[in-house]
Amino acid sequence: NAGVMQNPRHLVRRRGQEARLRCSPMKGHSHVYWYRQLPEEGLKFMVYLQKENIIDESGMPKERFSAEFPKEGPSILRIQQVVRGDSAAYFCASSGTEQSTDTQYFGPGTRLTVL
Amino acid sequence: GQQVMQIPQYQHVQEGEDFTTYCNSSTTLSNIQWYKQRPGGHPVFLIQLVKSGEVKKQKRLTFQFGEAKKNSSLHITATQTTDVGTYFCAGITSGTYKYIFGTGTRLKVLA
Numbered sequence: 277n278a279g280v281m282q283n284p285r286h287l288v289r290r291r292g293q294e295a296r297l298r299c300s301p302m303k304g305h306s307h308v309y310w311y312r313q314l315p316e317e318g319l320k321f322m323v324y325l326q327k328e329n330i331i332d333e334s335g336m337p338k339e340r341f342s343a344e345f346p347k348e349g350p351s352i353l354r355i356q357q358v359v360r361g362d363s364a365a366y367f368c369a370s371s372g373t374e375q376s377t378d379t380q381y382f383g384p385g386t387r388l389t390v391l
Numbered sequence: 392g393q394q395v396m397q398i399p400q401y402q403h404v405q406e407g408e409d410f411t412t413y414c415n416s417s418t419t420l421s422n423i424q425w426y427k428q429r430p431g432g433h434p435v436f437l438i439q440l441v442k443s444g445e446v447k448k449q450k451r452l453t454f455q456f457g458e459a460k461k462n463s464s465l466h467i468t469a470t471q472t473t474d475v476g477t478y479f480c481a482g483i484t485s486g487t488y489k490y491i492f493g494t495g496t497r498l499k500v501l502a
Contacts, residue, residue, distance in 0.1 A: 318493060334489075379439065
């Protein structure tokens with residue numbers, strides 16, 4: 277009965293490198309949400325995906341950031357050419373349906389540090 | 392755009408004292424959820440409120456949803472050191488699926 281899995285838990289990158297964050301939703305869940313949390317701040321919505329579809333990416337920066345949720349495998353949040361300002365905790369959450377009353381279960385997060 | 396604010400931002404209490412955090416939305420919400428995040432941890436779902444004026448209790452925690460569905464509160468009675476963490480509300484408006492998280496209230500409990 278695994279919950280939402282994220283890896284890596286900690287990721288260190290130098291400026292200009294690429295960061296790939298992975299999220300495996302809870303078993304049976306097909307809806308994934310990505311959030312970013314800066315130190316001492318709340319969670320900011322980035323993107324909502326269903327299998328093979330991006331439903332809402334209104335919270336995602338237009339450049340350097342992309343997300344996917346393939347038919348097989350985990351959801352991936354990709355940050356190209358990272359900058360120091362990308363340092364944050366990135367959480368993904370999954371739910372079983374798109375209903376607003378459905379609970380979102382959060383993974384443990386990936387803490388990205390850009391040197 | 393929609394905003395969800397929480398007050399206070401920080402609260403230090405002595406163990407045994409009560410604690411309340413307030414959540415205010417700029418728009419009417421269809422429902423609101425509350426989460427707790429321990430230092431270094433991830434948000435953990437506490438409860439969901441859907442109905443106008445709804446009140447729910449979980450042991451020492453009492454959650455309220457305002458009549459206008461634009462505000463909510465979380466009250467903890469007789470805090471314990473295990474209550475330490477940041478409490479977030481997250482609201483959603485009708486017809487959307489995107490939860491907007493509040494700014495959070497960080498609670499410290501002094502033994």
